[in-house]
Amino acid sequence: MEHQALTHPQSVAPMRSRRSLSPTARAWFFLSPSMLFLGVLIAASLLVLRMSVGTKGAEWSGFSLASYGQLLEPYYLKSLLLTLRLALISAVIAVLLAIPVAYTMSRLASPLLRRVFLAAVLLPLLVNLLLQSYGWLVILGPAGMLNQALIGLGLIKRPIMLLYNQNGVLMGLVQTAFPLAVLPIASAMRGVARSYEEAAATLGASRFQVFRQVVLPMSLPGIITGATLVFAYNASSFVVPLLLGGRRVPMLAVMVHDQIAPLMNWPAASAAGVVLIVTTLLIMTLSEYFTGRRRRMLEASQ
């Protein structure tokens, strides 16, 4: 067939026309809706990039790096570092909490139980972020249920500040991003066949050693994915720091919002946004670089 096609190209032409679309063309055709969507998103990002080097009042014509310079001021630098720190800590805590949950989930034998478990884990994604944050306010706020109960019991005189500080925000970040940590880890752990655990056991490993030396390292790619997802999700978190931090925890997304809503400073907001995206991408790339080898090694054997 191929030989014929090379010497007599005209003989192939009718076949082509009957099929009308090459597989590549068909793939592009099916991809086009999502590509269109992505295209808009990329265009918007490019506009933000353009605005970030504009000046206030002349976002499209001016050119100045002043907005980036402004970000080097301690106030903004602190906000950036705070954002990265909270995103990182929340990722670590979320993953540590997710590992036992994911392991239990991956080893549930009953399909019904597994579905119930999955629904429970997914709940934070289904409930509006605002509602969740207000939920925390109702429970832990200064006039919330916990403080009232403690005061009622005479254990404390004045409400404890559980929210409106970094710990309160951190708790909110961990809780709202928890499913993003559990799902990839659970799916990675499900990929670790039972026989690996049994093999380790027959070789002399206790249950803890099996988990620590076989299950965990073999699901490391999923753990890294979970951590990266939580990190990226929380680095751009807006509702949680706004409601649970009450402007005392100025994460970058809150600052971006403040620059736009009351100040109308589009270049400053854009510059902050660009820095946030670039830093997040950089950290995700680093994590991929450091774990890629291990992941490919695990994938090659499956």
Next chain:
Amino acid sequence: MTGLILENVEKHYGTACAVRDVNLHLPEGKLVCFLGPSGCGKTTLLRMIAGLESLSGGEIRLDGEDIGHTPAHLRNFGMVFQSLALFPHMTVGENIAYPLKLRGVGKAEQQARVVELLELIQLQAMIDRPVAKLSGGQRQRVAIARAIAARPKILLLDEPLSALDAKLRESMQVEIRQLQQRLNITTILVTHDQREAMTMADIVVVLGEHRVQQVGTPIEIYRHPANEFVADFIGSGNIFPATTLGNGRVGLPGGDTLEVPASHSVIVGEKIKLLVRPEDLQLSSPQATAGNRLLGKVTFVRDIGATVETTVECSGVSFTALNTPCQGMDLGIGQAVSVTIPAQACRLLSA
């Protein structure tokens, strides 16, 4: 008593029974094969010995000590899984060293043992390779090296060769058997492949319908099957109904009679099953029925090159005779032929 002893071992899942009343003695240094069709409970039994399944009843004793409820990681048995389960996040050397590391063996000693084992399986150059880079046969050997690294008391093999192609499987059978004899390690092999069992085992335990059907050497199992299940499962056989007539004779459905080895436990008039192996049947040009020579008609010929299987119908039953091509008689379907069934080739099985 030394060796591994199973006493009244049972396994139930709810009301379903997976293993029923197993009593076995596995002597030291022997290779014992659990042979049976799929779903007969052989893997469950092996997993109970390994400590991966709990016992529903009975006892497992090793050198007099009850180990039936010892957790798997304290039994010091090496096991090779059907999937091999080599750890993909470790190199070949790390895989083999893993059981040593768990036992707190020093780094230098670990290294020495790994090198020794790699020499044994002739994969010295592979020590730092990731497991994924090995071929099927190499993985097989690494899995065995890992299982024996900590000098286990018993080696358990759960259909370890089933993933290999036929040719490699045959050579690995010989290799594992030689290794086992060299190390003199008590080994249990689970398989559904009777050729594998015949090649490798000192003792074959035939399992069927969740219980032990027969225990014996491979030849005993083949030549003297204890019942119809074993006769049917091991090798190909002609099994057909017959009636005992006394005086060492049995009657066939078609009315002919055969001389069989005298058996004192047979009652006259009893319905029994008769087993004759295809290779014991002799075909000859048609002659009148006399003694153990019956007259029949060819109904099918299967010439597969190395052997010729001829199916002959006579006296109301179908026999298959196995010959080499040079013994062949060039028979065609429908031709008349005489079949001689030597008396000593007949095995009487209770129906």
